[in-house]
Amino acid sequence: MTPPTPPPPTPTDPTTSSDLALLEVSSPVARLTLNRPDARNALSLDLLTALHARMEELEKREDITVLVLTGAGKAFCAGMDLKQVLNVPGAPARLLSSLGEFTLRLRALPMVVVGRVNGAAIGGGCGLACVCDFAITHADSKMGFPEVDLGVCPAVVAPWLVRKVGAGRARRILLGGGLMSGQGAFEAGIVTQVVPTAAELDGAVEELVQRLASGGPHALRATKRLLNELDGSLDAGVVRRGAGLSASVVEMPETQAVLRTKLGM
Amino acid sequence: MIRTEVSGAVGRVILARPEKRNALTPAMLAGIVAAVAELEKTCGAIVLRGEGEVFCAGFDLTLCREDKGVMGELLTGLSRVVRALRRCTAPVVAAAHGAAIAGGCAMLGGCDVVVTDAAAKLGYPVVRLGISPAVSAPTLRLLTGDGPARERMLDPGLIDGRRAAAIGLAHECAETAAAAIERAEAIAADLAAKPRGGMAATKRWLNELDGTDRDEIMDAALAASMALVGSDEERTRLAQLWAKQDRKQ
Numbered sequence: 001m002t003p004p005t006p007p008p009p010t011p012t013d014p015t016t017s018s019d020l021a022l023l024e025v026s027s028p029v030a031r032l033t034l035n036r037p038d039a040r041n042a043l044s045l046d047l048l049t050a051l052h053a054r055m056e057e058l059e060k061r062e063d064i065t066v067l068v069l070t071g072a073g074k075a076f077c078a079g080m081d082l083k084q085v086l087n088v089p090g091a092p093a094r095l096l097s098s099l100g101e102f103t104l105r106l107r108a109l110p111m112v113v114v115g116r117v118n119g120a121a122i123g124g125g126c127g128l129a130c131v132c133d134f135a136i137t138h139a140d141s142k143m144g145f146p147e148v149d150l151g152v153c154p155a156v157v158a159p160w161l162v163r164k165v166g167a168g169r170a171r172r173i174l175l176g177g178g179l180m181s182g183q184g185a186f187e188a189g190i191v192t193q194v195v196p197t198a199a200e201l202d203g204a205v206e207e208l209v210q211r212l213a214s215g216g217p218h219a220l221r222a223t224k225r226l227l228n229e230l231d232g233s234l235d236a237g238v239v240r241r242g243a244g245l246s247a248s249v250v251e252m253p254e255t256q257a258v259l260r261t262k263l264g265m
Numbered sequence: 266m267i268r269t270e271v272s273g274a275v276g277r278v279i280l281a282r283p284e285k286r287n288a289l290t291p292a293m294l295a296g297i298v299a300a301v302a303e304l305e306k307t308c309g310a311i312v313l314r315g316e317g318e319v320f321c322a323g324f325d326l327t328l329c330r331e332d333k334g335v336m337g338e339l340l341t342g343l344s345r346v347v348r349a350l351r352r353c354t355a356p357v358v359a360a361a362h363g364a365a366i367a368g369g370c371a372m373l374g375g376c377d378v379v380v381t382d383a384a385a386k387l388g389y390p391v392v393r394l395g396i397s398p399a400v401s402a403p404t405l406r407l408l409t410g411d412g413p414a415r416e417r418m419l420d421p422g423l424i425d426g427r428r429a430a431a432i433g434l435a436h437e438c439a440e441t442a443a444a445a446i447e448r449a450e451a452i453a454a455d456l457a458a459k460p461r462g463g464m465a466a467t468k469r470w471l472n473e474l475d476g477t478d479r480d481e482i483m484d485a486a487l488a489a490s491m492a493l494v495g496s497d498e499e500r501t502r503l504a505q506l507w508a509k510q511d512r513k514q
Contacts, residue, residue, distance in 0.1 A: 151460030153467045159474055167475040168408035172378050172436045174467055175356050176452070177459060238474070245470055254462045 021050035022072070023057060028065035028213050030058065030111075037073025042081040043124050045091070048098040055105040065217045066209050067109060069132055070116035076141070077125025082152075083263055086256065093247035099124055100156045100243035103131045107160075107233045110221045112212050116205045117191060118198070122179065123147055126190065127157025130164045133224065134212075135191040136205055138198045141182035143190060148177040151258035153249040155242035163231050165189040267296030268316070269304060274457035275450070276304030276311045276355070283317025288325035289368050291335065294342030297372075298349040305353045309457030309464070312449050313350070313376060314360040318442065321369025323391070330507055336396075336494045343368050344400050344487040350375030351404070351477045354465040356456045360449035361435060362442035366423065367391045367398065373434065374404025377468065378452055381426035381435040382445040388423040394506060395499035399489035403482050407475050409433040 022033040032054055034041035041047070058067065071077050080099065085091035106113060106128070115121075115128065115135035120142045129135040129143070137143065145161070147154040154161075154174055162170040165188060173188060186194035195204045212220070228234050249255055259265070270277040278300045280287035297313075304311050315321055324343075328335045350357045350372070359376040361369075364386045371389075373379045381387065389398040398418050406414035413432040417424070426445075430438035439445040456464070472478040493499055 148459050148463050148467055151463040153463050153470060155467070155470045158467075158470055162471075162474055166407070166410055166433060167471070168433050169436070171471050171475075174471065175377050175456060175464065242470065245466065249463055249466045252462055254460065258460050258463075 019050075020047045021054045023054045025061070025064065027063040028217065029068065029209055030061070030064045030066070031068045031070065032058070033070050033072050034077055035072040037071075037075070039081065040075035040078035040120060041071040041073070041125070042078045043095070043099060044081040044084050045095055045098060047081075048095070048102055051102055052098070052105070055102070055109070058109055058111070059105070061111075064111045065215070065220060066212045067111045067113045068116050068205065068209060069106070069113060069128065071118055071125075073119075075119040075125075076115070076117045076121040076137075077128055078120055079123030079125045082150075082250070082259060083265065086250075086259060086263070086265065092250040093244070096156055096243040096247045096250075097240070099127075100239045103127065103156065103160060104234075104236050104239055106131050107228060110224070112220055112224060114205065114208060114212070115191070116201065117141055117143070117182070118201060121185075123154065124157060126185075127154070127160055129185075130157065130160040130190060134193070134208060136193040136195065136201065136208065137182040137185060137191045138195050138201050139181060139183040140198070141185075142179045143182060143185040144177075144179035145174050146177050146179060148175060150262050151249075151252075151255040153246050155246040155249075156239060158242060159232075159235075159238050161190070163233065266290070266293050267300055269300045271304070271308060273454070274309035275453045276308035278304065278311060278313045280315045280321055283315070285325060286319050286322035286364065287315040287317070287369070288322050289339065289343070290325050290328060291338040291342050294339065294346050297346045298342075301349045301353045301357075305355045308355050309459070309461055310355050310453040311353065311357045312360060312453045313357055313372070314446055314449065315362065319363030320359070320361045320365045320385075321372065322364055323367030323369050326394070326503070326506070329503060333495065336499075337491060339368065340400055340487060340490050340494065343371055344483060346372055347375035347401065347404055348477075348480075348483055351472055354461075354468065356453075356464065356468060358449045358453045358456070360446045361385060361387065361426075361429075362445045367396075370434075371398065371401030371405075374401050374408060378437075378449075378456075379408075379435040380437045380439060380445045380449045380452065381429050382439045382442045383426045385426040385429070385442065385445070386423040387426070387429045387434060388421075389418055390421040390423065392419065393421045393502065395493060395496060395502040397490045397493050400487050402489075403486050404477065405434070407477070
């Protein structure tokens with residue numbers, strides 16, 4: 001009998017996992033920061049693992065009413081780190097599955113979640129903005145779903161965008177690909193508020209967070225729970241099927257060829 | 266009366282009965298289904314448009330005057346067109362120029378992207394004739410949400426292109442009918458240039474998410490419209506329409 005082949009090593013991030021997702025709590029507000037600024041906070045397996053660990057903490061906390069999700073540096077989140085997984089068999093499926101599970105946990109958090117979209121929110125990154133209950137950006141940020149331009153399928157984020165903007169508008173956005181400005185994202189309904197410049201972002205986030213935090217914590221939790229039930233947010237099956245579909249498209253030879261060219265590999 | 270064209274990676278399905286404002290016959294509806302099936306084999310995107318001033322004025326009801334069975338054929342044919350547009354692997358862009366009324370408006374629900382123009386007239390005046398637009402309810406409510414869909418299906422009045430874009434019935438509103446066609450062509454060319462495997466998978470997934478891949482939803486909507494075919498109300502109101510048309514002549 002030949003021993004089983006060990007799985008190929010997954011490239012790891014130099015920083016430790018807890019540093020990749022920073023959690024600061026100042027009850028009743030908490031801030032979760034994607035902290036991989038050199039990679040524009042692209043979602044690697046390590047970053048997602050760190051985010052999952054933070055979810056575990058947040059799911060237990062009863063003293064937090066509002067969570068702010070944001071990115072360190074200039075970008076909010078540049079999307080899936082496809083470069084890292086492209087040549088590793090099985091890795092796209094693990095990455096997409098981890099993203100799918102993260103979106104479900106983020107949505108199911110009992111506290112109100114505000115996306116502070118400080119810069120580029122692309123593909124899976126724009127999907128995270130859709131999962132948040134609120135999202136604020138500035139007029140010049142770059143947002144959108146360019147998956148179809150790369151030959152991949154935005155299947156994990158599609159259910160979240162459909163819930164956010166409706167099926168008809170989501171279809172136009174996802175099949176059209178490309179990017180839009182923060183102002184465009186506001187007009188499309190992807191973000192709930194836009195400020196003219198990046199310098200005005202923190203003031204607007206602070207104002208919204210304070211207003212939200214003035215609500216009764218139990219009333220907010222009960223309302224969010226009901227909204228999640230009504231719009232099917234707790235249907236894990238659809239997100240899991242989406243992750244499987246998305247991974248199967250990434251692993252198609254046609255897609256791999258397009259990705260190598262477009263990502264310059 | 267259905268013409269197809271191919272230029273580059275874009276295919277066109279053109280309703281070509283301009284002298285009747287592209288009013289739909291059962292043969293035209295079957296022709297659209299066949300044209301889409303043919304074009305999707307080679308094209309990366311499809312444009313659906315009309316020849317002449319308007320996209321489509323709806324069913325050619327004069328056919329129902331001679332043959333009582335035609336109404337059922339028209340409704341069934343329309344339901345097949347909406348499913349064919351939706352399930353075609355290539356994305357479909359509609360140019361709803363000038364007018365998209367009743368059956369013409371219903372076809373928009375099958376399309377992935379809809380462009381109209383500011384002066385275009387859209388809506389479902391058919392309840393006045395005792396005909397139910399229920400056949401297109403599943404796709405209309407996906408475009409506009411439930412509130413505006415209810416309003417549009419129950420109110421026989423028409424809305425203009427700007428209002429259509431505001432409620433989501435159209436994705437874009439151009440200034441003129443010519444500009445709407447031009448814009449639909451440009452969007453189709455852009456979509457057609459993208460890798461096809463990912464595009465087809467994404468469209469299929471969106472159909473699964475919104476339920477338009479499920480025949481039972483589409484069948485139930487068709488059945489609701491079919492249930493009124495040949496009803497006293499429909500016959501009386503159509504007879505009034507014929508009498509009015511005869512007086513005009």
